[in-house]
Amino acid sequence: MFYTIIEQVVNGIVSGSVYAIVAVGMTMIFGVLRAINFAHGEYYMLGTFGAWFAIEYFDLPYPVAIVIGVVATAVIAVVVGNFVMQRIVGAPAEAGVLATLGVALILQNTVILVFGGSYKFFSGGYIEPVTLFGFTLAEQRILIIIVGLIVFVGLELMVTYSRMGKAMRAVSQNIECCAVVGIDVRNIALWTFILGAGLAALSGVLTAPVNVSVYGGMGELITFKTLPIIIMGGLGNVRGTFVAAMILGIAESLVATYVGLQFRDTVGFATLMLVLMWRPHGLFSAQARF
Amino acid sequence: MTIELSRRGFCIGTALIGLQTVSSSAFARSEDGTVKLGLVAPMSGPNARYGAFSLRGAQMAAKEINGAGGIGGRKINILAGDSQGTPVEGVSATRRLIDQDQVDFIIGDVSSSVTLAMQPVAEDAGVLLLNAASSNPKITYKAGVGGFKWTYRNYPTDENRALIVLQYAAEKKGFTKYAVLSVDSDYGRAAIEFTKKYLPRFKSQILTEDYYKEGEVDFRSVLSKIRDSGAQAIIMYGNADSTPIVGRQMMEVGIAGKIPLIGNAEFNTEKTIKAAPKALEGAIEAAAWLPAYESEKSKAFVDKFTAEYREAPNNHAYVHWETTHLLAKAIEQAQSIDRDKVRAALSKIHYASAVGEVTFDDHNQARLPMILLEIENGKPAIKGAYSAEIDYPK
Numbered sequence: 240m241f242y243t244i245i246e247q248v249v250n251g252i253v254s255g256s257v258y259a260i261v262a263v264g265m266t267m268i269f270g271v272l273r274a275i276n277f278a279h280g281e282y283y284m285l286g287t288f289g290a291w292f293a294i295e296y297f298d299l300p301y302p303v304a305i306v307i308g309v310v311a312t313a314v315i316a317v318v319v320g321n322f323v324m325q326r327i328v329g330a331p332a333e334a335g336v337l338a339t340l341g342v343a344l345i346l347q348n349t350v351i352l353v354f355g356g357s358y359k360f361f362s363g364g365y366i367e368p369v370t371l372f373g374f375t376l377a378e379q380r381i382l383i384i385i386v387g388l389i390v391f392v393g394l395e396l397m398v399t400y401s402r403m404g405k406a407m408r409a410v411s412q413n414i415e416c417c418a419v420v421g422i423d424v425r426n427i428a429l430w431t432f433i434l435g436a437g438l439a440a441l442s443g444v445l446t447a448p449v450n451v452s453v454y455g456g457m458g459e460l461i462t463f464k465t466l467p468i469i470i471m472g473g474l475g476n477v478r479g480t481f482v483a484a485m486i487l488g489i490a491e492s493l494v495a496t497y498v499g500l501q502f503r504d505t506v507g508f509a510t511l512m513l514v515l516m517w518r519p520h521g522l523f524s525a526q527a528r529f
Numbered sequence: 530m531t532i533e534l535s536r537r538g539f540c541i542g543t544a545l546i547g548l549q550t551v552s553s554s555a556f557a558r559s560e561d562g563t564v565k566l567g568l569v570a571p572m573s574g575p576n577a578r579y580g581a582f583s584l585r586g587a588q589m590a591a592k593e594i595n596g597a598g599g600i601g602g603r604k605i606n607i608l609a610g611d612s613q614g615t616p617v618e619g620v621s622a623t624r625r626l627i628d629q630d631q632v633d634f635i636i637g638d639v640s641s642s643v644t645l646a647m648q649p650v651a652e653d654a655g656v657l658l659l660n661a662a663s664s665n666p667k668i669t670y671k672a673g674v675g676g677f678k679w680t681y682r683n684y685p686t687d688e689n690r691a692l693i694v695l696q697y698a699a700e701k702k703g704f705t706k707y708a709v710l711s712v713d714s715d716y717g718r719a720a721i722e723f724t725k726k727y728l729p730r731f732k733s734q735i736l737t738e739d740y741y742k743e744g745e746v747d748f749r750s751v752l753s754k755i756r757d758s759g760a761q762a763i764i765m766y767g768n769a770d771s772t773p774i775v776g777r778q779m780m781e782v783g784i785a786g787k788i789p790l791i792g793n794a795e796f797n798t799e800k801t802i803k804a805a806p807k808a809l810e811g812a813i814e815a816a817a818w819l820p821a822y823e824s825e826k827s828k829a830f831v832d833k834f835t836a837e838y839r840e841a842p843n844n845h846a847y848v849h850w851e852t853t854h855l856l857a858k859a860i861e862q863a864q865s866i867d868r869d870k871v872r873a874a875l876s877k878i879h880y881a882s883a884v885g886e887v888t889f890d891d892h893n894q895a896r897l898p899m900i901l902l903e904i905e906n907g908k909p910a911i912k913g914a915y916s917a918e919i920d921y922p923k
Contacts, residue, residue, distance in 0.1 A: 247753065377781045451774045451804055495747075501741070
């Protein structure tokens with residue numbers, strides 16, 4: 240009984256790490272651009288496709304495929320960032336919703352057009368199970384947890400100490416003042432967006448070996464899983480997002496075990512409703528930032 | 530003004546159509562000495578591939594029959610109708626075949642929802658509807674003594690499948706405790722309902738029951754639960770695309786090779802087995818037919834079809850080929866194309882198909898064997914054809 244609970248918590252932490260890496264990018268983009276990036280799952284999909292393409296067509300090893308997936312997505316993010324995301328800065332909220340939904344449709348359907356709509360088989364990665372403290376996990380999942388931790392520590396340090404991080408925080412607080420003191424808001428917005436998209440791609444490539452299937456529509460699910468997390472974490476709050484992702488991962492895992500798998504996806508949205516009713520500014524901040 | 534015109538046009542049009550129907554039905558059907566056979570299948574739309582296979586199978590059978598002199602001198606003439614895989618289009622295609630093409634018999638459709646919609650149309654017209662590829666049990670619950678006298682089905686239902694899989698697992702493997710992990714759809718849930726209906730027959734029970742959403746990727750929690758539940762097998766009626774993911778995660782939680790998958794979710798394709806060879810070992814699946822089935826008639830069909838169309842046949846090609854032959858046999862035994870006589874002949878038929886003998890029960894449902902596959906040493910092994918008698922709801 241106790242063992243089962245512990246094991247399910249571990250399972251929850253594993254899925255929470257995946258959510259966390261995707262969600263942190265989305266929350267940072269929101270912080271700077273004030274727009275929910277509905278295309279965020281699509282960058283996750285693009286990263287996975289990039290790696291799949293590298294493995295399937297060029298027979299490259301998995302570590303190289305990770306780099307290719309992330310870099311390819313970053314390149315696409317530069318294009319989208321320049322043509323779409325930079326223009327959202329300071330625009331009304333509807334503009335952001337429409338623009339990012341449009342980008343999501345274009346990216347998803349382009350991939351389906353080029354590679355076909357069928358499911359592809361991702362053959363790279365480290366899927367051998369290993370036993371740690373009595374739990375069996377695929378090596379890949381341990382890699383995901385470690386990378387998740389590195390990403391968060393790295394982001395915390397960057398946001399707190401680096402010039403770019405400070406500029407990001409500044410932009411998320413007051414765009415006009417940033418312009419006055421000489422921070423290039425459009426440039427910061429672009430870089431934040433590229434960083435967020437790159438992290439989503441990284442998460443996609445890391446999970447591909449355990450999720451096996453790669454297909455054009457895979458990003459949608461991710462976007463809708465991420466949405467409750469960033470709202471729970473407090474929009475734009477990096478640390479809050481990390482904790483919220485873990486809470487959701489663990490809660491989902493326990494529901495799947497004790498209630499039934501078919502109810503798992505309701506957890507995110509039920510939590511979202513509760514949070515919106517009682518703490519609309521997120522679990523971790525005393526007052527609304529936006 | 531425009532309203533008046535179009536109204537008048539509509540009235541004239543309707544009257545004309547009515548006149549035409551009346552006048553044309555005054556002629557005897559098939560006066561040209563052929564057997565007019567309508568084939569309703571999805572010729573366009575997302576399932577167009579199934580329709581193409583179905584038509585090719587039926588056409589090949591017609592060619593064989595006509596080449597051998599036809600049925601008592603009558604050649605089979607196949608007229609295709611496009612259902613696009615939707616009930617609305619299926620019904621209009623059926624109406625067109627009956628009213629305009631004056632067909633005597635109809636074979637169709639592939640998808641169950643279309644067949645269900647076609648049944649009353651065929652019943653009203655008194656045209657024999659012989660289904661060859663739909664698996665929803667409701668079609669023959671409502672046929673024969675269940676109501677529709679003109680619907681017959683020569684295809685195993687989802688209920689047959691659930692029963693045969695359960696029977697094989699209980700009798701050959703000695704399983705009595707199961708976990709359920711099926712797709713959360715009409716198909717997945719109905720298959721489990723049918724399985725539950727027959728659990729008492731094999732003194733078996735279901736210990737855990739879970740349904741996954743299409744696109745689900747995280748099965749670790751539910752698989753750990755199944756591991757701890759003491760189940761001997763996982764009953765899965767699901768999506769082909771989810772099976773590799775489940776297989777990989779079965780390996781992770783350490784139940785691969787210990788708790789096999791049984792049911793239907795493309796366990797036997799090379800792609801699935803390659804994704805998780807250890808998890809798929811021992812998986813049991815029931816199929817209506819597959820090209821690898823070892824029987825002389827089946828092999829001959831595969832060779833001939835491949836030579837004719839430069840492509841291996843699928844299940845839909847086979848069932849439409851076999852069903853066209855079955856219908857020809859019934860017409861031959863009736864010694865007439867009189868629909869009542871053909872229907873009576875069909876009810877009494879003993880037809881030797883490539884998978885075994887076909888007879889019809891009082892619900893006009895063919896008693897058909899299904900082919901059982903078990904994955905052994907990473908390859909699907911055919912364990913023979915099995916049949917089981919289903920219980921109709923009272």
